[in-house]
Amino acid sequence: MRATAAPVCKDVRFACDVHLGRLAAYLRMPGFDTLYRNDQSDAGLVALAGAEERVLLTRDVRLLMCGAVTCGAFVRATIPEAQLREVVRRYGLRALARPFRRCIRCNGLTAPVSRAEILDQLQPKTRRYYDEFWRCQVCGQIYWRGSHVQRMQELIDRAFADQCR
């Protein structure tokens, strides 16, 4: 029996270190709760990840050796898309993906928003061709299924494709 309750990587919430901003965005695309801040010291990040029971993802071995890290993982890959694939595989994320429910910019949750409500914020082309929109409930960023979403979906598909090997 354990005397102290060791925090467990019980779910798939992440914190990315300051060098893994692209990976953070890539993890948010399929909907994973991923903390990323580039204004945080290493100690601050470690404390926040611990407090929120997040898996701390880093390529900095020294950071992982810090005694305060309760749940961390070294990311081997150097290219962001390969990093996503590595994390997806390591944590078995495939079944848990829920694309586009989370804001890529700030990690906030998105919610459907009516076209009328945001009409004045849209470019003419977007206004003309799209009817379905989502808005980040934290920062207000607006999303729609444009070509950028198609590219994101392809990236996610590639990262999640080879899970069975």
Ligand SMILES: [Zn+2]
């Ligand atoms: Zn946002």
